[in-house]
Amino acid sequence: MKTLALILTASLTLGWLAQSAPVKLALPAETATLKAGPGVELATANCLTCHSVEYISTQPKLTRTAWKASVDKMKGKFGAPIPDDQVEKLADYLAATYGKPDPAK
Numbered sequence: 001m002k003t004l005a006l007i008l009t010a011s012l013t014l015g016w017l018a019q020s021a022p023v024k025l026a027l028p029a030e031t032a033t034l035k036a037g038p039g040v041e042l043a044t045a046n047c048l049t050c051h052s053v054e055y056i057s058t059q060p061k062l063t064r065t066a067w068k069a070s071v072d073k074m075k076g077k078f079g080a081p082i083p084d085d086q087v088e089k090l091a092d093y094l095a096a097t098y099g100k101p102d103p104a105k
Contacts, residue, residue, distance in 0.1 A: 039093025046082050046090060056098060063102040064095035
């Protein structure tokens with residue numbers, strides 16, 4: 001009897017799931033933009049593929065060395081398709097617009 005009740009419950013549940021309407025979500029449009037500066041198009045094309053503007057703009061103010069390490073990590077560890085010849089330019093942009101100076105060596 002318990003087996004029959006389980007089969008009936010499972011059957012009814014699967015039938016309900018099969019007939020339920022798909023959930024539709026509408027996300028708000030992105031309205032924030034990266035700060036203007038040399039390299040903004042590069043950052044928009046590469047960074048905003050995975051990150052929001054807010055994610056980038058709320059990061060701690062990193063040095064250029066730290067931004068370069070972050071770009072290298074995104075490219076090497078996470079597979080961001082950043083061309084090799086654009087890594088330095090991207091680090092320059094991020095440091096200039098969202099960074100702080102490297103300490104004197």
